[in-house]
Every structure is written in C-alpha cells, then in structure tokens.
Amino acid sequence: MTSAGPALRRCxxxxxxRVAEEHWNxxxxxxxxxxxxxxxxxxxxxxxxxxxxxxELLGPRALRTPFFSLVKNGAPLPRASYTRRxxxxxxxxxxxxxxxxxAAAHADGATIVLQALHRxxxxxxxxxxxxxxxxxxxxxxxxxxxxxxxxxxxPHHDTHDVVVLQVDGRKHWTIHPPAVELPLKSQPSTRxxxxxxxxxxxxxxxxxxxxxxxxxxxxxxxxxxxxxDRSIHLTIGVxxxxxxxxxTDAVTSAGAGDVALxxxxxxxxxxxxxxxxxFRAAAQRWLDTLDEDAVERLVARRRAGAVPPExxxxxxxxxxxxxxxxxxxxxxxxxxxxxxxxPGETVDLVLPDRRITFPGxxxxxxxxxxxxxxTSAGDLAAVGLDADDxxxxxxxxxxxxxxxPAGGPA
Numbered sequence: 475m476t477s478a479g480p481a482l483r484r485c486x487x488x489x490x491x492r493v494a495e496e497h498w499n500x501x502x503x504x505x506x507x508x509x510x511x512x513x514x515x516x517x518x519x520x521x522x523x524x525x526x527x528x529x530e531l532l533g534p535r536a537l538r539t540p541f542f543s544l545v546k547n548g549a550p551l552p553r554a555s556y557t558r559r560x561x562x563x564x565x566x567x568x569x570x571x572x573x574x575x576x577a578a579a580h581a582d583g584a585t586i587v588l589q590a591l592h593r594x595x596x597x598x599x600x601x602x603x604x605x606x607x608x609x610x611x612x613x614x615x616x617x618x619x620x621x622x623x624x625x626x627x628x629p630h631h632d633t634h635d636v637v638v639l640q641v642d643g644r645k646h647w648t649i650h651p652p653a654v655e656l657p658l659k660s661q662p663s664t665r666x667x668x669x670x671x672x673x674x675x676x677x678x679x680x681x682x683x684x685x686x687x688x689x690x691x692x693x694x695x696x697x698x699x700x701x702x703d704r705s706i707h708l709t710i711g712v713x714x715x716x717x718x719x720x721x722t723d724a725v726t727s728a729g730a731g732d733v734a735l736x737x738x739x740x741x742x743x744x745x746x747x748x749x750x751x752x753f754r755a756a757a758q759r760w761l762d763t764l765d766e767d768a769v770e771r772l773v774a775r776r777r778a779g780a781v782p783p784e785x786x787x788x789x790x791x792x793x794x795x796x797x798x799x800x801x802x803x804x805x806x807x808x809x810x811x812x813x814x815x816x817p818g819e820t821v822d823l824v825l826p827d828r829r830i831t832f833p834g835x836x837x838x839x840x841x842x843x844x845x846x847x848x849t850s851a852g853d854l855a856a857v858g859l860d861a862d863d864x865x866x867x868x869x870x871x872x873x874x875x876x877x878x879p880a881g882g883p884a
Contacts, residue, residue, distance in 0.1 A: 479608025481601055485637055485687040487513045499635070499656060499691050499714075502649055502678055507640075507685025517685040519639050522597045525706060528619055531588055531595070532571045539569040541594060544576065546584040548628045555579065586619035602710065603781055603808055605637075612713040612780045619706050620645065625699040629671050630663040631692065635712040638688040645698045645705035649678040652693035658718065663695070670695055682707070715776040723772045728760050735760060778826075783809040786875050794879040795872040798865055800852035803880035804872065806844060812876055814840055823876065830874055832867075839867055848880050 478490030486493065487510035489503060497503045511517035531537050544551040556579055558572035580586055592602035592615045602613040631652060638647075650671050654661055663670050674695070681701065682688065690696060692714075698705075729735040734756035739745055745753070784807050794802065806812065814837065815822040815829070821837045823830040832840065838857040843849055854864035871877040 479604065481605035482608045484516065484601075485605075485639065486510070486689070487515045493689065497689055497691070501691065502694060503689040504678060504680070505687045507683060507687075510685070510687070519641055519685055519708070522601055522639070523591070523595065523617060523641055523706075523708060525642050527595070528586070528588070528617070528706065531591075532576060532586070533573055535594075536570050537588070537594065538567070541589050541591075542571055543587045543589065544579050544584045545587055545627070546579070546582075547625070551579060551584060580619070580621050583621055583624045585621070585624065586617075588617040588619070591615050591617055598708075599785070603784065605710065605712075606781045607808070609712060610777045610780055611715055614711045614713065616709050616711070617641075617706065618709060619704070620698075620700045621704050622700050622702050625697065627697065629695050629697040631657060631666075631670070631695050632690070632711070633657050633659045633662060633692055635692050635714055636690045637708075637710040637712065638682070638690070639708040639710070640682040640684055640686045641706040641708060642684055643703040643705040644681050644683055644701050645707060646681045646701060647678060647688065647696060647698045648676050649690065650674040650676055650695040653695065654693055656691070656716075657693050658716070715773070715780070719776065720769065720772050723776070724764060724768070728757070731763060732756050732760050778811050781809040783807065784878065786878070790879060791872060791875065795869050798851065798869050798872065800861060800865065801850055803848050803850055804843075804868060804877040805848050805880040807876060807878045810876060812844055814844070825876070830870075830876075836867060839864070843868070843871065843877070 478486070478493065482493060483490040486503060486505045489505050493503065507517040532542065539553055539557060543553070544556050553569065556572055556575045557569050558575075560567045560570050576586065591598045592613065593599065598615050602615050606613040629648075629650070631654070651674050653663075653666050653670055653672060653674075657663075666672075678688075698707075734752065740749060786807070794804075810825055813824050815824050817834050817837050819834050820831050821834050821840065823832065823840060836859075839854050839859050842854065842857050846853070851861070851864040851868040854867065855861070859867065868877065872879075
C-alpha cells in the first residue's frame with residue numbers, strides 16, 4: 475500500500491500512510507480528532523453515526539435481534555429482558571427492541587451493542603465497503619453504547635484487527651501487549667484464563683475523545699471503561715485474510731494434480747509409517763508446484779471477496795434505465811468485479827455469478843465503461859459508438875446492475 479485510501483485516511487489522516495509499513499499486524503496507532511482536523515480532515519464522525527441515529531435504530535427502524543443486544547459486566551443479558559412482541563401482517567414477531575426496557579437496563583449499567591451495522595445503516599455500509607477496498611480485507615462494524623461509570627467487557631483480545639472510532643462521549647482505554655501473537659479464531663482470549671494481562675505493562679492508557687481513532691492489531695489485550703460521561707464508539711472489525719487462509723484454499727484443490735493425494739487411507743484407516751512417508755512426499759511434490767502465479771490467483775480471489783456488492787436502489791435503478799439520456803452519469807457498481815473475456819466474434823462480461831455476452835466489436839466501449847470511473851453514453855462516441863448504440867449498451871448494463879447512476883452529468 476503506497477498511499478492510503480480515502481476511508482483509511484478518514485480515520486487516521488496523514489498517519490494512514492504509515493499503517494501498512496509500521497502498524498499493520500504489529501503495533502497500535504492512536505490519532506486524535508484534533509490532529510486530523512488540523513491537517514484539513516474531519517474531526518467528528520457524526521456523518522457516519524450520531525447519537526440520534528442510535529435512538530432511530532432502536533425505535534422507528536425497529537432492528538431485530540441479533541442486530542442489537544445488551545451486555546452488563548461482560549455477560550450478555552437475556553433477550554427476553556429487552557425485546558417485545560409485535561405483529562407484521564400475519565407474522566408474530568418476538569425480537570423487536572423494547573425501548574423502555576432497554577432504557578432502564580442502560581440506566582442500570584448495561585451496554586447497548588448494535589451489531590453488523592455495515593448491513594443496516596447506509597453511511598456505515600458505504601464507509602466499510604470503502605475501507606475494505608482500501609485494505610483489501612473484509613470489514614464489519616459494531617456500535618457500543620456504554621453508560622457512565624461502566625465497563626462492557628473485561629480485558630480480552632480479538633481474533634481480528636479493529637479500528638475504533640469514538641462517536642460521542644469519552645471512554646478510558648487500557649491496552650496491553652499480546653499474550654498470543656496474532657491469534658486465529660481458534661485461539662480466543664477465553665483460553666488465557668481469568669488474568670489474560672498477566673502483569674504486562676500497559677502500552678496505551680488514555681481517554682478517547684469524540685472523533686479519536688485507534689487501530690489495534692489482533693491479539694492486543696484491551697479493556698475500556700466510561701468516565702462520568704456515557705460513550706458511543708464504533709468498532710470496525712477487519713477480517714484479514716491470513717497466509718493460513720491462502721494455504722487452506724490451496725490445499726482444497728491439492729488432489730487435482732496428484733493421484734497419490736486422492737487415494738483413501740488404507741483399511742481400517744490407520745496408516746503405516748511407510749504410508750505417512752509417501753503422503754509427505756506427495757504433499758511436498760504438490761507444494762513445489764505451487765508457483766507464484768497460483769498463489770497470486772488465490773490471493774486475488776480472496777481480495778475480490780472482501781468488498782461486498784454495493785446495494786442497488788431498486789426504484790432509482792429502474793428510473794435511470796427508463797429515462798437514460800446521453801449525458802446521464804453512470805459508474806461501475808462497487809463489489810461486482812466485472813472483467814472482460816475475449817476478444818473474438820463475441821466478448822463476455824464476466825461477473826461472479828454469470829456472464830453477459832456482447833458482440834465483439836463492443837470491446838473498446840466496454841473497456842472504457844469499466845475503467846473510466848464516471849462516464850456516460852455520450853462519452854462512448856470517443857470509442858466509435860453512435861448515440862443509439864451507446865444508449866443500448868449503457869441501459870443494458872444498468873439493467874444487469876453492473877452500472878449505477880452516479881448523479882449529475884458525467
């Protein structure tokens with residue numbers, strides 16, 4: 475990563491350029507909102523989520539479990555203690571938020587957890603998608619609303635990297651070095667016993683103010699407690715692809731090239747020392763065939779899956795296709811990862827779930843559409859299309875949800 479992308483820079487300002495070389499998987503990074511604002515960036519993160527948005531999510535938006543939960547003293551509260559029943563059509567629902575009981579539990583020290591808001595809140599959906607594109611790793615986001623003088627969770631480590639954005643109020647964070655370096659999902663901090671810190675001195679012991687950003691590599695032990703203020707913060711989980719993941723992907727296809735790896739274990743399923751020796755030799759032969767191109771293909775497949783397809787506005791998309799004009803701006807939908815296969819008499823636009831076939835002479839126009847960022851049907855005159863053909867191509871790509879309207883003229 476030579477230059478940080480816009481979402482990562484939004485979090486860490488000029489320090490974002492150091493994340494890849496100095497902090498990724500290695501050391502925490504704390505950037506204050508005031509420093510980011512002094513560099514010309516945004517201090518507040520209320521455009522992503524504001525305190526009033528929490529009330530909307532628990533009220534008019536009527537999230538359903540498991541998209542919200544309550545935690546007190548590190549333990550989840552029973553769902554029945556903060557949910558209510560309702561009827562939708564002919565369906566009985568029993569997992570809607572009961573705002574009165576949530577308010578009472580929060581006043582009594584419970585932390586409100588809004589989970590997976592990258593799926594339900596548009597601003598965070600867009601931000602997490604861009605951050606995943608910046609990092610090349612999948613992202614998710616939870617929100618923690620903690621009352622004054624309370625602690626949501628005891629000292630623990632996460633098995634994924636996190637970016638913390640303080641939304642509102644203040645929270646005192648204490649961070650210790652890892653007990654397990656870069657733990658996997660199979661190595662949760664619950665295995666560390668009742669005292670995971672084990673006397674390790676804190677490397678960060680500070681209060682996060684509104685707009686502050688903190689990066690924690692997975693494995694770093696942390697706990698957070700509110701002061702006299704309540705606290706709202708975002709925890710963005712970075713579900714990083716590890717080399718173990720790449721190896722797992724490779725191993726799933728290992729037998730395709732060597733019949734020795736496709737053979738079943740001998741009956742009754744207990745290999746002899748000679749069987750083990752032959753297996754190791756076959757595995758080594760396969761590993762020797764795993765060249766750089768094969769690894770790059772595996773990594774590219776993982777990276778492509780890190781950014782989910784951008785949601786389509788059903789009515790907006792239909793209107794854009796029906797009323798398309800030569801100057802209507804369009805752009806490629808994020809996360810669909812289109813590529814062209816050809817050339818020849820036909821050219822295929824390849825998507826994760828299907829292929830769309832066009833006449834081969836449209837290849838230059840399709841190349842332009844996929845690489846131009848913002849474009850329009852009118853711009854396709856530069857690659858030899860007349861006005862009517864250009865409208866047909868762009869309208870087809872809108873109908874196939876490959877392009878989205880970009881707003882305004884191109």
